[in-house]
Amino acid sequence: MSSGPALVSILRQDSYLIASVHTALDDSEMIRLRNNLVEQIGRYRSNGVIIDVAALDVLDSFGAKTLATIAEMARLRGALTVIVGIQPDVAFAMVQLGMGTAGVPTALDLEEGLAYLNARVPRRPVRGPLGD
């Protein structure tokens, strides 16, 4: 498990979690993101997760697969996941390599992602332990 400064910030917005990826992640960072996110879903009783990859100009197959895994794990823990901010080049490279997001919904940007979640799992205030 890698340590050091997080390359992903996970922000809580009521019952939604917003994971904003700042830079390209290697495999262990990806796993770290997965574990943190899934753990926080439980801690904050979140019902929606947004993963913002707008800062990424590459997304490898492991990254795409892990995002799909996160979405599935989040679903099992009761949260709907949406991936936002895929850049045009990344999008086309992904389909050319035959890797989609395996059924995970996508949206143009954070705003769209919030609207998408709001229409399906309304945001509700959360009372629980304060974030770290």
Add this chain to the structure above:
Amino acid sequence: MTEYQPGPAADPAGRRGEQDTEPSADAAWAASLHPAPAAGVPDPNSAANPNSAANPNSTAGPDGFAAAQPPAATGQPPAPSDSEQNANAELLTQLTAHLQQHRAKLRDQWAARIRDAHLLEAMTAQEMATETSSVYDNYVEVLETGSVEALQHYARDLSERIIPRGVETHEVVGIVLLLRDVLARSLFEKYQGNFALLNRVLDAYEPAANRIANTVAVSFVEERERVIRQQQDSIRELSTPVLPVRERLLILPIIGVLDSERARQVTEQLLSGIRTHRAKVVVIDITGAPDVDATVANHLVQTVDASRLMGASVIITGLSPTIAQTLVTIGVDLSKMNTIGDLQGGLEEAERLLGYNVTRQDGVNET
């Protein structure tokens, strides 16, 4: 091929001033082989410089020797000895002096030949007179200096002016060959008494004249190609417009043959269009595409998938029966694609997806 590149102005007079710069001969020869970007960009009028026309003797003496080297060097492989070079140089000096003396007469002869051959009929008599003068002067200057740089630039400049007027390659090559012929005839006339001398004059004249013809033709063709490339680029750009029709709704009409290069461009423009216009729905209308092959069809599917990754859904409209059959035959998986018969239906569906409700108001424009 080479691109037009501005460079320091070539100054024939200045070049004569520093004739001991041997490399100029090599450079000129190299330039004639590969019209390199190093080609200078002289003032197109420099060739018509009254000095060069009025002072036929200006190249005499040691200056003339070095200046005449390049044409001599263009001869066949066995390098001429110093004395031969010297003789050749003197001949060329004599020759250009002769051509400059009879400038008016020879130019008129040439212009008459052009008229007889029905070349350059797109140009007015006035333009013809101007152009023939400058081509003539350029021609003589190349014979004199052996440097084709000025001519190259002039030819490019001339091509730029005459191509839009529909002048063909054969005309341009034709007039240069006519000038070559006119000058050669005049040399025949002058030296007909002395066959050996005539022979040597032609030895000096021919390679230089061939090189000139070559330079002009190449410059003209290059200019044409440049124009064609430019037009291709603009056609490509025009041919894939991404049009916003409602807020968050884009239309992408595809007209004309979709090859893989264009398909790639369509994808690129569409994906960046989705981001700029924050589109949620895109209608791709391929009524105007006569045919698609497997590669393009797969590319289209990828475009749809990529758009979905960016949060936009795509509706494809206007699949012709032929294309539909092709797609089914080659087994492209279109199950995830939302296709609708025509553009109108596609727009209606898009409006429904976006929550628009368009109704027609009663009493408007009823006849």
